[in-house]
Amino acid sequence: MIIAANSQQVRRLLNWSELQYSDYIAKKGIEYLKSIIDADDWALEQLTKSGQFWKWWRNHWYQRDQVFLVKRKPAHSVSALLVDYDYLHTVAGVYPYADIMEQAYGLLMEGINKKAVKDETKTKGNVCT
Secondary structure, eight states: OHHHHHHHHHHHHHTOOHHHHHHHHHHHHHHHHHHHOOOOHHHHHHHTTOHHHHHHHHHHHHHHHHHHHHHOOTTOOHHHHHHHHHHHTOOTTOOOOHHHHHHHHHHHHHHHHHHHHHHHHHHHHTOOO
């Protein structure tokens, strides 16, 4: 209940819809993954399939929302609040638990194996006998 109330209060302060709020969380999550892993778009797509990562990311996000609500200055304009909010949600210096990254790595390897099998099947289908 507190998480929902806090996210609703953040959205109200920033004049964001629920969709804008969710999109921002997702955008920052992907930005975070890009910052810790040197991966191409395909690999990044595989990593974003990790439910455990997103659960951790949202939990981490909601904790930062709580800090934002406590530390915000009531007289700030929306644009000033956005700057503060973005600063508090920077992706630098954030590291997930090892098991979260292991699961994400497992999903990446599973995706690589499926892609390799698919590519091999295509190649065999194109060979003339």
